[in-house]
Amino acid sequence: METVVKKTRKQQIEEKATKLFRQKGYAATSMRDLAQVLGIEAASLYSHIKSKEEILQKICFRMADEFFDAWKEVEMESGNHAAKMEKAAICYVKVITKNTDASAVFFHEWRHLSEPYLSEFLAMKNDYEGRFIKILRDGMQSGEFHEADEKFMMLTILSSLNWTHNWYKPSGNLSPEEVGSKLANLILNGLKK
Amino acid sequence: METVVKKTRKQQIEEKATKLFRQKGYAATSMRDLAQVLGIEAASLYSHIKSKEEILQKICFRMADEFFDAWKEVEMESGNHAAKMEKAAICYVKVITKNTDASAVFFHEWRHLSEPYLSEFLAMKNDYEGRFIKILRDGMQSGEFHEADEKFMMLTILSSLNWTHNWYKPSGNLSPEEVGSKLANLILNGLKK
DNA sequence: AATACTTGCTAACACCTGTTAGCCTCATTA
DNA sequence: TAATGAGGCTAACAGGTGTTAGCAAGTATT
Numbered sequence: 001m002e003t004v005v006k007k008t009r010k011q012q013i014e015e016k017a018t019k020l021f022r023q024k025g026y027a028a029t030s031m032r033d034l035a036q037v038l039g040i041e042a043a044s045l046y047s048h049i050k051s052k053e054e055i056l057q058k059i060c061f062r063m064a065d066e067f068f069d070a071w072k073e074v075e076m077e078s079g080n081h082a083a084k085m086e087k088a089a090i091c092y093v094k095v096i097t098k099n100t101d102a103s104a105v106f107f108h109e110w111r112h113l114s115e116p117y118l119s120e121f122l123a124m125k126n127d128y129e130g131r132f133i134k135i136l137r138d139g140m141q142s143g144e145f146h147e148a149d150e151k152f153m154m155l156t157i158l159s160s161l162n163w164t165h166n167w168y169k170p171s172g173n174l175s176p177e178e179v180g181s182k183l184a185n186l187i188l189n190g191l192k193k
Numbered sequence: 194m195e196t197v198v199k200k201t202r203k204q205q206i207e208e209k210a211t212k213l214f215r216q217k218g219y220a221a222t223s224m225r226d227l228a229q230v231l232g233i234e235a236a237s238l239y240s241h242i243k244s245k246e247e248i249l250q251k252i253c254f255r256m257a258d259e260f261f262d263a264w265k266e267v268e269m270e271s272g273n274h275a276a277k278m279e280k281a282a283i284c285y286v287k288v289i290t291k292n293t294d295a296s297a298v299f300f301h302e303w304r305h306l307s308e309p310y311l312s313e314f315l316a317m318k319n320d321y322e323g324r325f326i327k328i329l330r331d332g333m334q335s336g337e338f339h340e341a342d343e344k345f346m347m348l349t350i351l352s353s354l355n356w357t358h359n360w361y362k363p364s365g366n367l368s369p370e371e372v373g374s375k376l377a378n379l380i381l382n383g384l385k386k
Numbered sequence: 387a388a389t390a391c392t393t394g395c396t397a398a399c400a401c402c403t404g405t406t407a408g409c410c411t412c413a414t415t416a
Numbered sequence: 417t418a419a420t421g422a423g424g425c426t427a428a429c430a431g432g433t434g435t436t437a438g439c440a441a442g443t444a445t446t
Contacts, residue, residue, distance in 0.1 A: 009393070027220035028305065031434060043435075044394050052434065085384070108301065112221065136384075145384050148375070151360075156379060159356030160349045167348055182341070186349060190383030191329075191338050192275055202423070224404060236405075237424050245404065 010048045013038065017055045018101045026056055026109040056109060057117055063106040064124050066095045071131065081139030082188055088135060089161060089187065090180030096164045097176040103165035129154055157187055203241045206231065210248045211294045219249055219302040249302060250310055256299040257317050259288045264324065274332030275381055281328060282354060282380065283373030289357045290369040296358035322347055350380055 007015070016037045020029045031052055035042040049055060070091040077087040096103045110121050132154045139145035160183060168179065200208075209230045213222045224245055228235040242248060263284040270280040289296045303314050325347045332338035353376060361372065 025218065025220055025304070027218055030432075032432085040393085041395065042433095043396080043437095046435065047393060082384075111218070139384075146382075148379075152375070153379070153384070155356060155360050156353045156376060157384075159359075160353050163348060163352030166352075167344075182345070183349060186341075186346070186383070187379075188384050189339075190379070190381050191278070191332075191346070191350075192381045223402075225402085233423085234425065235403095236407095236426080239405065240423060 013045060013048055014055055014058055018059055018105055021056070021059070021109055022101045022104040026105070026112045053112070053114060056105070056112060059102050059105050060110050060113060060117075060121060063095070063099075063102050064121070066098075067092065067128060068124075070095050071128075074131075081135055081142060081144045084135050085139070085157075085188065086181065086184035088132065089157075089184035090177055092161050093164050093180035093183060094176040096161070097168045097170070097179065100165045100168055100170075107162055107165065129158065132158060160187065206238060206241055207248055207251055211252055211298055214249070214252070214302055215294045215297040219298070219305045246305070246307060249298070249305060252295050252298050253303050253306060253310075253314060256288070256292075256295050257314070257321075259291075260285065260321060261317075263288050264321075267324075274328055274335060274337045277328050278332070278350075278381065279374065279377035281325065282350075282377035283370055285354050286357050286373035286376060287369040289354070290361045290363070290372065293358045293361055300355055300358065322351065325351060353380065 013034070017029070017034055020034055020037065023029075024033070030042075031045055032042045035045055038045075071088075073091050074084065074088045077084050079087075110118075113121055133150045136145060136150045136153050140147055140150070161180075164179060164183070168174075168176075174182075206227070210222070210227050213227055213230065216222075217226070223235075224238055225235045228238055231238075264281075266284050267277065267281045270277050272280075304311070306314055326343045329338060329343045329346050333340055333343070354373075357372060357376070361367075361369075367375075
């Protein structure tokens, strides 16, 4: 017997919207599309939400919160910089795999946020990227990593991690930790023997 | 003195559309938006193009053609599998950096293609990914690469390469070849010393 | 029993969507 | 000089867009 947690109508709306936004994109998803999936009229949605964009905001900022939350674990890592990078990759991938739909929306649809949300979002993105850069810089200074352009490295690493949302299936045989670990290994040690 | 190549109106339309599709997304770009950028009325566009989707099709399939074209050079590479992978990365990145706008549209907006174009596109994508997988498999069999899930590897590698479109600036100090080479180096040898 | 909250409906609004029809002007070609 | 084609216009179409107003029924709380 499982305990069925009762979801509010608002949560149901956000859930279905996330799936649709991922599938068709935010702009190409109409409120009537969303209503149909829920079996109600489009106008009825507005008893629960303020606007279409509010849903997108919720998705984007909830994901951002989760990424920042996960970083706390990275800060506790006391090993060398390679260990820190591995930890960061694992925590990052854990967040993504926990909700692949929301991640996809988070990565692709944030540009449809209006101001001031867009600026706030970009500031957070910048902050987060800076944390990765710091690990890289520290690792280079200590001689642990190859010297290279930090930003270039960070973007390349994050793009490999980001892509997880596109192929990770919870039904597969890899746990989020394993995926993160394997990705970190590829990044740190490369393809060659 | 430079020779100014005269562009047909159709080419101008496709160029501006590519920029807009990248900036706002295909679905969020209206024909009136596009017309405004060109300084004409929306209806006037239809003297030159058949439909909005036709523009997207042109962009997507032209990019696909360029990727396949570039592969010819990869096939001529006679070195080991690491050399082949490096060559593939360089050729791939060259195509992306040559037109970052069209690449962004190619990577993000293809899902708005209607049938049968969508299926054709996906088949090509699959074919191309298979070519990367083959290099990986061969390299693993010959003992040159670490044993690992081929598809996982391919997706990770391609996602790092794909991301180039997002940050490459022709005005920067790295040539496409250098970018491809550096990316290949990171993929092959990893971050660690 | 009275109240408030949740959830939904229909009708409608003002505006935006891709696209077509029909017409005009101007530069090039026959 | 006549004909052609490129390029653009206005007006209009049929339908889709997010959203609001006003109302009604059912459920939970006081």
